[in-house]
Amino acid sequence: xxxxxxxxxxxxxxxxxxxxxxxxxxxxxxxxxxxxxxxxxxxxxxxxxxxxxxxxxxxxxxxxxxxxxxxxxxxxxxxxxxxxxxxxxxxxxxxxxxxxxxxxxxxxxxxxxxxxxxxxxxxxxxxxxxxxxxxxxxxxxxxxxxxxxxxxxxxxxxxxxxxxxxxxxxxxxxxxxxxxxxxxxxxxxxxxxxxxxxxxxxxxxxxxxxxxxxxxxxxxxxxxxxxxxxxxxxxxxxxxxxxxxxxxxxxxxxxxxxxxxxxxxxxxxxxxxxxxxxxxxxxxxxxxxxxxxxxxxxxxxxxxxxxxxxxxxxxxxxxxxxxxxxxxxxxxxxxxxxxxxxxxxxxxxxxxxxxxxxxxxxxxxxxxxxxxxxxxxxxxxxxxxxxxxxxxxxxxxxxxxxxxxxxxxxxxxxxxxxxxxxxxxxxxxxxxxxx
Amino acid sequence: xxxxxxxxxxxxxxxxxxxxxxxxxxxxxxxxxxxxxxxxxxxxxxxxxxxxxxxxxxxxxxxxxxxxxxxxxxxxxxxxxxxxxxxxxxxxxxxxxxxxxxxxxxxxxxxxxxxxxxxxxxxxxxxxxxxxxxxxxxxxxxxxxxxxxxxxxxxxxxxx
Numbered sequence: 001x002x003x004x005x006x007x008x009x010x011x012x013x014x015x016x017x018x019x020x021x022x023x024x025x026x027x028x029x030x031x032x033x034x035x036x037x038x039x040x041x042x043x044x045x046x047x048x049x050x051x052x053x054x055x056x057x058x059x060x061x062x063x064x065x066x067x068x069x070x071x072x073x074x075x076x077x078x079x080x081x082x083x084x085x086x087x088x089x090x091x092x093x094x095x096x097x098x099x100x101x102x103x104x105x106x107x108x109x110x111x112x113x114x115x116x117x118x119x120x121x122x123x124x125x126x127x128x129x130x131x132x133x134x135x136x137x138x139x140x141x142x143x144x145x146x147x148x149x150x151x152x153x154x155x156x157x158x159x160x161x162x163x164x165x166x167x168x169x170x171x172x173x174x175x176x177x178x179x180x181x182x183x184x185x186x187x188x189x190x191x192x193x194x195x196x197x198x199x200x201x202x203x204x205x206x207x208x209x210x211x212x213x214x215x216x217x218x219x220x221x222x223x224x225x226x227x228x229x230x231x232x233x234x235x236x237x238x239x240x241x242x243x244x245x246x247x248x249x250x251x252x253x254x255x256x257x258x259x260x261x262x263x264x265x266x267x268x269x270x271x272x273x274x275x276x277x278x279x280x281x282x283x284x285x286x287x288x289x290x291x292x293x294x295x296x297x298x299x300x301x302x303x304x305x306x307x308x309x310x311x312x313x314x315x316x317x318x319x320x321x322x323x324x325x326x327x328x329x330x331x332x333x334x335x336x337x338x339x340x341x342x343x344x345x346x347x348x349x350x351x352x353x354x355x356x357x358x359x360x361x362x363x364x365x366x367x368x369x370x371x372x373x374x375x376x377x378x379x380x381x382x383x384x385x386x387x388x389x390x391x392x393x394x395x396x397x398x399x400x401x402x403x404x405x406x407x408x409x410x411x412x413x414x415x416x417x418x419x420x421x422x423x424x425x426x427x428x429x430x431x432x433x434x435x
Numbered sequence: 436x437x438x439x440x441x442x443x444x445x446x447x448x449x450x451x452x453x454x455x456x457x458x459x460x461x462x463x464x465x466x467x468x469x470x471x472x473x474x475x476x477x478x479x480x481x482x483x484x485x486x487x488x489x490x491x492x493x494x495x496x497x498x499x500x501x502x503x504x505x506x507x508x509x510x511x512x513x514x515x516x517x518x519x520x521x522x523x524x525x526x527x528x529x530x531x532x533x534x535x536x537x538x539x540x541x542x543x544x545x546x547x548x549x550x551x552x553x554x555x556x557x558x559x560x561x562x563x564x565x566x567x568x569x570x571x572x573x574x575x576x577x578x579x580x581x582x583x584x585x586x587x588x589x590x591x592x593x594x595x
Contacts, residue, residue: 180572205571208535221539226566228539249543249567252536265536267567270498270547272540293540309537315496316537339534358532382534427535 031073035101037081065152070412121151132158165387171209175424215431219253287325331369351384486510498544512556542567
């Protein structure tokens with residue numbers, strides 16, 4: 001899709017946060033109240049009514065996006081709060097101050113002679129009466145949802161300083177059929193559940209889809225040849241190839257933050273070690289040599305380090321190393337088992353699966369292993385994957401009958417929420433923001 | 436000598452009470468009440484009876500062969516010596532409470548341990564292949580789809 005930026009978003013986040021209590025700081029329970037009066041249109045007549053209808057859709061999408069966050073609380077959009085096109089850039093701040101709003105979103109949808117639409121949105125600090133950012137797009141009508149998600153992201157970033165995760169995708173394994181003969185398909189959807197589609201036909205067991213940073217490629221594990229092997233799918237044209245030639249067992253792939261490399265595990269004989277290879281091929285480079293099971297590697301956001309799990313101490317524990325395999329260092333030391341780590345996009349945390357006896361939970365800690373915090377109750381939670389915002393995690397929760405589902409949990413301590421998908425699901429993976 | 440493409444299973448499973456698992460050879464579905472046994476079924480039944488079992492068990496989190504596992508593998512190796520044209524596949528299974536990727540690796544380790552022991556006992560490498568199911572095949576193994584017909588194509592699991 002084409003999404004031309006009409007104006008660069010301003011640098012605003014730091015200034016806004018510094019204005020005081022209205023900004024939701026980590027650990028601050030109060031959410032920032034934001035007003036989202038219905039977007040307007042410069043068009044008139046029949047076309048104007050059409051555009052206003054689309055503008056109302058965008059308004060409701062922004063409301064729904066921001067409502068699912070812990071940091072921003074929208075006032076329910078009211079169709080009576082109509083404003084004119086010139087007021088998009090000159091809002092009546094006092095009106096929104098009176099309603100308790102600290103921030104405001106305005107915008108418009110305009111028709112173009114070529115059949116496309118121009119969507120513009122603007123975010124304001126209501127108390128200071130100051131614009132915080134603006135974004136504009138020229139889109140085909142089918143991309144209206146994504147334009148709305150971009151507006152939501154603009155508002156979210158203006159308030160929290162973190163990238164929004166509204167225009168992102170979630171890949172996972174769709175599961176159907178009896179437990180002893182599960183049919184597993186790679187599925188992908190927008191993070192709000194829309195545009196759900198299946199990427200593999202279900203004739204072969206598949207596991208652990210992992211999206212490239214902007215969701216243009218997908219690495220996953222397939223049992224196609226009998227042995228589990230990593231395959232790469234081009235999401236633009238559906239083309240696929242094995243990550244490596246040969247018949248070695250490869251698994252646990254993850255892209256580097258710049259998308260240029262894939263780090264993964266390879267099983268040679270009875271030994272699983274971690275390797276890295278160019279995303280477009282080339283010879284793999286071995287990073288670990290322990291005779292234990294080393295697996296589930298995940299890059300730090302700057303690409304300089306890798307966190308992974310190893311049972312070299314006798315139980316599964318987390319380790320970090322430099323991206324070339326040097327300076328391997330254990331970071332977890334309790335009697336619990338730690339596995340499936342993923343480094344947060346902002347670099348501040350490592351999410352992991354915590355396991356004690358038969359109980360599995362999702363937790364986070366600082367990259368040096370301090371500040372461990374368990375986020376979910378379990379008892380059968382696993383496989384955390386970060387939202388682009390670094391403030392939310394998607395994971396798999398299996399119910400007592402053995403059926404897995406996809407859940408989201410926020411770092412703010414609120415309860416995990418089940419995502420609506422068409423069937424059972426496992427191994428969720430959250431992409432970065434789409435561009 | 437033509438190697439019969441017969442896949443017999445020596446499943447490496449997590450530790451469970453042995454009485455709870457009937458270490459029978461895996462088949463696609465329960466057999467119809469009356470049927471003429473095909474050569475592969477005769478072989479399977481003979482293997483199970485003569486080798487002393489098709490399945491060996493491990494302690495949770497471990498890929499180390501137990502003394503009981505070694506006894507069963509010794510029986511399997513003896514049978515394979517007498518049937519040099521039969522190929523077997525060892526399918527390793529991880530622990531169901533493990534996380535996805537460690538379970539895959541542990542299942543592969545268990546299969547490799549069993550295969551290595553068979554080879555130590557003289558079973559030719561060409562007679563044994565391995566694979567792992569990780570935790571993709573929970574519960575009793577009776578419903579697994581892994582045995583193929585004589586001379587058929589390589590067994591590729593249909594789903595899991």
